[in-house]
Amino acid sequence: MILLLSSIAATLALISTILVLYEKDVAKAVVLAGVESVFYALLLQVFLAPDLLIAYVGIGLGLNTVVLLYVLTKGERYEEA
Amino acid sequence: MIEELLWYYIGFTILLTIGFSIYGIAVRPHLVKKMALFTILGDAVYVLLVYLGYTLNSTNPPVIPGGSLENPVFSSKTDIQRFIGSTVDPIPQVFIVTAIVIGLAVFLLLAIVSLRIAREYGTLITTKIREVSGDE
Numbered sequence: 001m002i003l004l005l006s007s008i009a010a011t012l013a014l015i016s017t018i019l020v021l022y023e024k025d026v027a028k029a030v031v032l033a034g035v036e037s038v039f040y041a042l043l044l045q046v047f048l049a050p051d052l053l054i055a056y057v058g059i060g061l062g063l064n065t066v067v068l069l070y071v072l073t074k075g076e077r078y079e080e081a
Numbered sequence: 082m083i084e085e086l087l088w089y090y091i092g093f094t095i096l097l098t099i100g101f102s103i104y105g106i107a108v109r110p111h112l113v114k115k116m117a118l119f120t121i122l123g124d125a126v127y128v129l130l131v132y133l134g135y136t137l138n139s140t141n142p143p144v145i146p147g148g149s150l151e152n153p154v155f156s157s158k159t160d161i162q163r164f165i166g167s168t169v170d171p172i173p174q175v176f177i178v179t180a181i182v183i184g185l186a187v188f189l190l191l192a193i194v195s196l197r198i199a200r201e202y203g204t205l206i207t208t209k210i211r212e213v214s215g216d217e
Contacts, residue, residue, distance in 0.1 A: 003084055
């Protein structure tokens with residue numbers, strides 16, 4: 001049962017990664033990377049590593065998103081491809 | 082049976098995530114998107130290592146039993162056997178606590194270099210940087 005939940009979370013993280021890869025708006029891509037980080041935090045809890053969860057949610061969801069959005073304000077928002 | 086199938090499916094999905102993020106770092110031109118995919122690559126590697134340390138019948142985090150004031154160390158051999166039989170492998174988790182912090186340092190270094198590039202060339206897209214700087 002818990003493995004079913006974690007396999008759903010891994011699938012959604014893979015889908016988020018593919019959406020980040022093919023998204024033209026980079027701000028949306030940064031937010032989708034944060035969503036992917038939430039699913040990986042869920043996987044860490046399922047794999048019984050709550051100490052990693054504490055460090056990972058603060059860094060992966062909070063600090064990475066803020067720093068990436070700050071760098072994005074200094075350049076173009078949309079990428080041509 | 083179904084548990085083992087789900088188990089292999091999770092590993093396969095994490096490996097696919099690593100592959101897609103390496104492909105994105107190689108082909109996407111925007112520097113911020115490269116950095117976001119770099120963080121995704123690092124996170125997938127962390128989750129893959131924790132996944133390798135997990136055992137299917139484990140129920141507890143790797144915390145030593147008998148840590149109370151009256152009983153500060155392992156009390157008997159059965160405690161140790163129960164600890165080994167019901168917890169995950171703690172070694173990958175210990176490695177990854179270090180790896181998260183080093184990944185944060187590398188990420189902040191990349192962010193500072195990207196800010197410097199944006200100030201110097203006025204753009205964050207690598208093909209435009211090549212046009213502006215005039216190199217072939």
